[in-house]
Amino acid sequence: MNPLETKGRNGTIAIFLSVLLISIFTITFYHIPADSVDPKKFFQQIIRFVLTLMLFYFLFQGKNWARITLIVLFVLAIAGALISLFLPVPLLAKSPFIVMIIIYSFGAYHFNFSKSFKAFFAYLMRRN
DSSP states (O other): OOHHHHHHHHHHHHHHHHHHHHHHHHHHHHHSSSSSOOHHHHHHHHHHHHHHHHHHHHHHTTOHHHHHHHHHHHHHHHHHHHHHTTSSSOHHHHHHHHHHHHHHHHHHHHHHHOHHHHHHHHHHHHHO
16 A cells, blocks of 8 residues: 555545544434433434444445445535524534534545545555
């Protein structure tokens, strides 16, 4: 693996970990305000988390459909977070949406335009 491919791999891993942290944050804070955990909603969140893991697994296998799916989901998440910024809530309540916009924007850029990711992805596709 050359330095450009290594840089792409490291950037991909950083985005992967950031997205997982956002998912864990979402699962946790989605259930904190309630006095009890709704099993149905908790199960839905766990399924979403597992699907996220699977998407990144297939991305690391060099599957282009996983890359495209992640880009589309990131853009949709950015749009949803931007809309949420206009809700009449305190600024502190908007801060998770700002973090989501930043992380998902980096992810969409990285998977679509980054030269280092393209080199890493080409390496993955050659390897398979």
